[in-house]
Amino acid sequence: MGTLSERILGAPAGAYVDRAVNRAFVHDGTGVLTLESYRQMGAKGLFDPSRIHVIFDHIVPANNSTTATLHHELREFAVGSFLNFSDIGGGICHQCMSEGLVLPGEVVVGADSHSCTLGAFGAFATGVGATDMAAIWLTGETWFRVPETIGIRLSGRLSGAAEAKDIALSVVGRLGMDGATYKALEFIGDGTATLSMDDRLTICNLAVETGAKTGMFYADRITLSYLAGYGLTAEEQTSERPVYEQEIEIELDDIPPVVAIPPRVDSIRAVHDLTGLALDQVFVGTCTNGRYSDLSRFARIVRGKKVAIRTIIVPASRSVLAEAIRTGVLADLVAAGCTIGTPGCGPCLGAHMGVLGEGEVCLSTANRNFRNRMGVGGEIYIGSVATAAASALEGEITEPEAPDAG
Amino acid sequence: MQGKGRAVCLPADIDTDIIIAGRYLRTKDRSIWAEHVFEDLDPSLGKNLKGAVIVAGKNFGCGSSREQAAIALKEAGVIAVVAPSFARIFFRNAINIGLPLIEADVTCTNGRQIAFDLSAGWIDTGTGKRKVARLSLHMLAILRAGGLVAYWKVKQ
Structure with missing residues (x-):
C-alpha cells in the first residue's frame, strides 16, 4: 500500500535508510567541489565508476581561464578514472540522463537541485550537494529519510495554448515555495495519460521549487514506449492506492498560460x-x-x-x-x-x-x-x-x- | 555539542543564490565565498557574521544545491542557523560541512545572545531553555566529526 518512494526505498515514510544508488551524476559546477571532498576523504578508490557520470553543462565552453582550469582538473580525473564523461556541448546533466540512462524503480542521485526531473520515469531521483556526492563516489550509497508524499491528482486535458510548463507553475503556485519541503510529489489521475515524457520531465523539474525531494509519475505505456526508443525495456508501475499526506486536485482544462x-x-x-x-x-x-x-x-x-x-x-x-x-x-x-x-x-x-x-x-x-x-x-x-x-x-x-x- | 553567539535576524525563503551569487562559484578559494556572502541582500551583512547565530524565517537555503552557500556562511564565521524549516539539500550540505542547524521557530532580536545544545536538544534565546527537535544520530555523528569529509576519513 506504499507510495512510490516507500516502495523504491523499501521503508515507510519517516524512516531513515541507507540505500545503494543506481546512477550518480555531477556537473562542472558541483563536480569540482565533489572531487575536492572525495580527495580530502583520503579515498582509496571509487565504489563503481560505471555508475558515476560527470556531465559538463553549467559554464560551457569555459568563460575564462579560471573556469577552464577547474574544467581541466575535473576532466582529467573523469577520463583517468573511467567515469562516464560528457564534455562541453553534450548537454545538461538531467537531459543527458533522461536520454536512456534512467529506469523506473531506480535510485538516482545528482549533485544538482533539479535532479528531481528524472522522477518522471518513476525513479526515486533527488539532488544532493557536493560532499554528499563524494561519499556516494566512495561507498555507492547514501542515506535518505523516506519522504511523506503529496498526491497531485490531474484530471482532464490541457486546452488552448496551455502546456506542461503551465501545469508545473500552477502546482508551485498552489503549494508555495516550501509547501512540500522534505516531501515527495506523486502525479496521479487520468490526466497523466495525456502527458508525454517531455511534459512529465518539465513538471517533475519544478518539484524542487516547492521544496520537494522529488516529483514522480508512475511508469506507464508512455514511459515504456519512450524507453523503447533507447532500446530499453521496463515494467509499468501500478498504483497501490497509497494514503497520501495530502491530495491536491488539478483540473487541466482550467489551466491558462x-x-x-x-x-x-x-x-x-x-x-x-x-x-x-x-x-x-x-x-x-x-x-x-x-x-x-x-x-x-x-x-x-x-x-x-x-x-x-x-x-x-x-x-x-x-x-x-x-x-x-x-x-x-x-x-x-x-x-x-x-x-x-x-x-x-x-x-x-x-x-x-x-x-x-x-x-x-x-x-x-x-x-x-x-x-x-x-x-x-x-x-x-x-x-x-x-x-x-x-x-x-x-x-x-x-x-x-x-x-x-x- | 554546545554553542553560543549573537543573533542576526533574516526573513523567510532565503535562497542559495542570495547567500552566494552564481557569479562567485567558479573557484576553490573559500575566502571569496565568505567575502561575497549575502552581497545581493545587504553588502554590509557579511562582515557582521563572525560569531553570529543566524535566526531566519521558514525555508532557509531553498533553491540551488550549491554547497558553497553553506561553506560561505561557515567561512564568514556563522556558528549556527536557526529556522522553522530548511530546504532539504541545504540541510544536508550544512551538516556535511559541519555547520549546525536548529529547526525552531523563535522570535529574533538582532544582537541578542543565543545559546544551544544540539545533543541535548535545546535553545535559549534569553528567555530560558526551550526544547527543540534533535538531529538524527547519524547527523550528530557527522557534526561531531567536523563534517562528512572528516567522518569518512576516520571511518575508512
Whole structure:
C-alpha cells in the first residue's frame, strides 16, 4: 500500500535508510567541489565508476581561464578514472540522463537541485550537494529519510495554448515555495495519460521549487514506449492506492498560460494579466524546457516571422540540437532572428551567454526567477515555450494563441 | 555539542543564490565565498557574521544545491542557523560541512545572545531553555566529526 518512494526505498515514510544508488551524476559546477571532498576523504578508490557520470553543462565552453582550469582538473580525473564523461556541448546533466540512462524503480542521485526531473520515469531521483556526492563516489550509497508524499491528482486535458510548463507553475503556485519541503510529489489521475515524457520531465523539474525531494509519475505505456526508443525495456508501475499526506486536485482544462513574476517562483499570474509588459530578452532552454519538442513548438510559432527582441535559444543536449538540425527547426529559428547557444544551462544561472543588465527584463522558460539570478539588477519572468514565442515576436509579454487557432 | 553567539535576524525563503551569487562559484578559494556572502541582500551583512547565530524565517537555503552557500556562511564565521524549516539539500550540505542547524521557530532580536545544545536538544534565546527537535544520530555523528569529509576519513 506504499507510495512510490516507500516502495523504491523499501521503508515507510519517516524512516531513515541507507540505500545503494543506481546512477550518480555531477556537473562542472558541483563536480569540482565533489572531487575536492572525495580527495580530502583520503579515498582509496571509487565504489563503481560505471555508475558515476560527470556531465559538463553549467559554464560551457569555459568563460575564462579560471573556469577552464577547474574544467581541466575535473576532466582529467573523469577520463583517468573511467567515469562516464560528457564534455562541453553534450548537454545538461538531467537531459543527458533522461536520454536512456534512467529506469523506473531506480535510485538516482545528482549533485544538482533539479535532479528531481528524472522522477518522471518513476525513479526515486533527488539532488544532493557536493560532499554528499563524494561519499556516494566512495561507498555507492547514501542515506535518505523516506519522504511523506503529496498526491497531485490531474484530471482532464490541457486546452488552448496551455502546456506542461503551465501545469508545473500552477502546482508551485498552489503549494508555495516550501509547501512540500522534505516531501515527495506523486502525479496521479487520468490526466497523466495525456502527458508525454517531455511534459512529465518539465513538471517533475519544478518539484524542487516547492521544496520537494522529488516529483514522480508512475511508469506507464508512455514511459515504456519512450524507453523503447533507447532500446530499453521496463515494467509499468501500478498504483497501490497509497494514503497520501495530502491530495491536491488539478483540473487541466482550467489551466491558462501563466507566468511566475520575480522574485518568487510561486507568484503565479495569468499571462493575460501581464500582457504588454516590456521585455529586453527572451530565453528558451534549460532542464525545464530545452527539449526538441520545445524548440519545435517555438519554431512553429515564429516560423516566417521575426523576433522583436534578442532571443536566445539553448538546446538541452547535443541530441536535441541534432534533431533540430535534421528536421529544419534550427533553420527556422535562425531565420526568425534567434541566437543559438551551446547545449547546456546557458544564462539560467547568470554565469555567461545572456546575462542581464541593470533594469533589464527577461521572459525565460527556466525554473528560477530569484533576485539577480541572471545578472545584477535584472528581472526574470518564468513562462512556457508558447508564451516565450508569442512574447519574442512582440517584444512584450503576450498571450499565446491556441496551436490550431494559428 | 554546545554553542553560543549573537543573533542576526533574516526573513523567510532565503535562497542559495542570495547567500552566494552564481557569479562567485567558479573557484576553490573559500575566502571569496565568505567575502561575497549575502552581497545581493545587504553588502554590509557579511562582515557582521563572525560569531553570529543566524535566526531566519521558514525555508532557509531553498533553491540551488550549491554547497558553497553553506561553506560561505561557515567561512564568514556563522556558528549556527536557526529556522522553522530548511530546504532539504541545504540541510544536508550544512551538516556535511559541519555547520549546525536548529529547526525552531523563535522570535529574533538582532544582537541578542543565543545559546544551544544540539545533543541535548535545546535553545535559549534569553528567555530560558526551550526544547527543540534533535538531529538524527547519524547527523550528530557527522557534526561531531567536523563534517562528512572528516567522518569518512576516520571511518575508512
